[in-house]
Structures are given as structure tokens and as C-alpha cells.
Amino acid sequence: MIIAIDGPAASGKGTIARRLAAHYRLPHLDTGLLYRAVGAAALEKAVDFEDVAAMAGLAEGLDLAALDPESLRAGPVGEAASRAAAIPQVRAKLLTLQQNFAHQPGGAVLDGRDIGTVIAPDAAVKIFVTATPEARAARRFRELAARGEKVTPESVLEDIRKRDQRDSSRTSAPLVVAADAEIIDNTALDVAASVAAALAIVERRR
Ligand SMILES: Nc1ncnc2c1ncn2[C@@H]1O[C@H](COP(=O)(O)OP(=O)(O)O)[C@@H](O)[C@H]1O
Numbered sequence: 001m002i003i004a005i006d007g008p009a010a011s012g013k014g015t016i017a018r019r020l021a022a023h024y025r026l027p028h029l030d031t032g033l034l035y036r037a038v039g040a041a042a043l044e045k046a047v048d049f050e051d052v053a054a055m056a057g058l059a060e061g062l063d064l065a066a067l068d069p070e071s072l073r074a075g076p077v078g079e080a081a082s083r084a085a086a087i088p089q090v091r092a093k094l095l096t097l098q099q100n101f102a103h104q105p106g107g108a109v110l111d112g113r114d115i116g117t118v119i120a121p122d123a124a125v126k127i128f129v130t131a132t133p134e135a136r137a138a139r140r141f142r143e144l145a146a147r148g149e150k151v152t153p154e155s156v157l158e159d160i161r162k163r164d165q166r167d168s169s170r171t172s173a174p175l176v177v178a179a180d181a182e183i184i185d186n187t188a189l190d191v192a193a194s195v196a197a198a199l200a201i202v203e204r205r206r
């Protein structure tokens with residue numbers, strides 16, 4: 001069974017994906033980490049984000065096992081990831097890896113922006129997780145502040161809005177709700193209620 005979880009920044013899709021993967025004993029891929037790895041490498045090597053060939057080169061042969069989720073979750077890396085992800089040639093380099101992960105025997109859980117639309121349109125279960133920008137910004141602010149990052153609630157909300165706009169308006173695999181996805185708006189739901197809603201959808205769909 002393939003479970004596709006999509007949604008905007010800090011909607012809680014990773015939290016849901018991890019819980020579903022544990023519940024159904026399925027492997028999980030946080031596809032945002034791939035774009036974050038490309039964005040982080042571009043920042044580190046001072047690669048020009050307009051240099052499409054160089055950006056695509058960073059995505060080439062990315063090693064899943066070598067990714068460090070902890071450092072990739074830093075605030076500025078999210079913005080760099082979103083810029084890298086808007087480049088079709090970068091997305092093309094990351095396609096096969098994600099499709100292979102999704103279609104491994106036994107199934108998988110993937111979360112991102114285009115899982116139900118591009119990576120695994122054949123997924124048995126598609127969930128689109130969302131919440132208001134204010135709720136998502138409050139969650140991300142708490143997370144970044146706990147990491148010791150010097151952020152303000154205003155700057156985080158601004159970053160979320162900018163990323164929503166870029167991720168939804170890009171030409172290649174924009175963030176859209178798949179026609180056959182079920183939507184969870186968890187603005188007023190805590191983690192437990194949000195996960196319960198997702199579990200109910202999977203049980204109904206599988
Ligand atoms: N329903 C929820 N209510 C409150 N906080 C949540 C909820 N879901 C997730 N969170 C918290 O919000 C932050 C972002 O969640 P995460 O799952 O990483 O989102 P995403 O993968 O969409 O970026 C985390 O700190 C997480 O613990």
C-alpha cells in the first residue's frame with residue numbers, strides 16, 4: 001500500500017507520515033529532505049540558484065543514507081529548498097529515487113508536495129494536510145525557537161507565506177490537492193486528533 005501525504009509547510013504532514021509508517025510498519029520517506037539537501041548544498045558551496053545545470057548537478061546521485069535530517073531542518077534551509085524545488089531540472093533528477101521508494105514491494109509512506117500528483121498518482125491513499133498560515137507559523141516558530149534559532153513569529157509567518165506562494169505557483173509539480181485526495185485541516189486539531197483523522201482515512205481507503 002502506498003500512502004501519499006502532501007501539504008504546505010509545517011502542516012504536520014511529516015508527523016502524520018511517521019505515525020502511519022510506524023502503525024502499518026511501512027518504510028517512510030520525507031521527500032522534503034531531498035530538496036533541503038540540494039538547497040543546503042547550494043548555500044554551502046555558494047552555487048548560484050539561477051545556474052540550472054549546477055543546481056541539477058547537486059541533485060544528481062543524492063545519497064539518502066547520507067542525509068542529516070537534523071541540520072537540514074534549519075530555518076534558512078527551508079527557503080533554499082523551496083527555491084531549488086522550483087527548478088524543473090532539479091525535480092527531474094530526484095524523480096526516479098522517489099518513484100522507486102514509493103513502488104518498493106510491500107508499499108511505503110511518502111510525504112511532500114507532489115506525492116499524490118506526480119510521484120505516486122496510483123497511491124491507494126492520498127491525504128492533503130493543511131492548516132491556516134497562522135497556525136502553521138506558530139508551530140514552526142516553536143520548533144525553530146526550541147532549536148535555538150533567532151526567529152520572530154512575524155519572520156516565520158512571512159517565510160511560510162512566501163514559501164506557500166512559490167510552492168503553489170511554480171510550473172513544475174506545484175503544490176495542489178490531488179483530485180482523489182482527502183483533506184485534513186488540522187488548524188484546530190492537536191497531534192493526536194490529526195493522526196486519528198489520518199488513520200481513519202487509511203482504514204476507509206485501503
Ligand atoms: N496537529 C498539530 N497541532 C500542533 N502542532 C503540530 C501538529 N502537527 C504537527 N505539529 C508540530 O508542528 C511542527 C511541524 O510539524 P511537521 O510534522 O514537521 O510538519 P511538516 O512535515 O508539514 O513540515 C512540529 O513541531 C510538530 O510537532
Ligand SMILES: Nc1ccn([C@@H]2O[C@H](COP(=O)(O)OP(=O)(O)O)[C@@H](O)[C@H]2O)c(=O)n1
Nearest residue numbers: 008009010031032035081082085112113114
Ligand atoms: N515533494 C516535495 C517536497 C518538498 N518540496 C520542496 O521542498 C521545500 C521543503 O520541504 P519540507 O517538506 O522539508 O518543508 P516543510 O513543509 O517541513 O517546511 C518545500 O517548500 C518545497 O518547495 C517539493 O517541492 N516537493
